[in-house]
Amino acid sequence: MFRYRNEQNQPIKGLIQLEMKKSHKPLSPLANGQVWKTEKGYVHIWHIGKRLVDYKMMKQPGKKAVRTQVTGIDTLQQYLRSQKAVLVNASPA
Numbered sequence: 001m002f003r004y005r006n007e008q009n010q011p012i013k014g015l016i017q018l019e020m021k022k023s024h025k026p027l028s029p030l031a032n033g034q035v036w037k038t039e040k041g042y043v044h045i046w047h048i049g050k051r052l053v054d055y056k057m058m059k060q061p062g063k064k065a066v067r068t069q070v071t072g073i074d075t076l077q078q079y080l081r082s083q084k085a086v087l088v089n090a091s092p093a
C-alpha cells in the first residue's frame with residue numbers, strides 16, 4: 001500500500017500525501033464523432049461500446065481510407081492524456 005519507506009521500514013506519509021495532491025485536468029468524456037488533435041496527428045472516435053472504443057488515427061483530419069482500430073476506453077483515455085490531446089470537433093460524423 002505504501003510506496004515509500006524509511007530506513008526503519010516505516011511508511012513515509014509526507015511523500016504519499018504529495019502524490020495524492022498531484023492531479024491532472026480531467027478529459028471530457030469520450031463520445032462518438034469526436035476528433036482529438038495530438039502532436040502526431042488526429043484521433044477520430046468512431047464508436048464507443050461498454051468497454052471498447054473504435055477509433056481512427058490519421059495525419060490529417062477527414063481522411064477516409066484509414067484503418068479502424070479497437071482498444072479499451074481506459075487505454076485510449078490514458079493515451080490522449082499522455083499526448084496532451086485537445087478536442088477539436090465534438091460533432092457526430
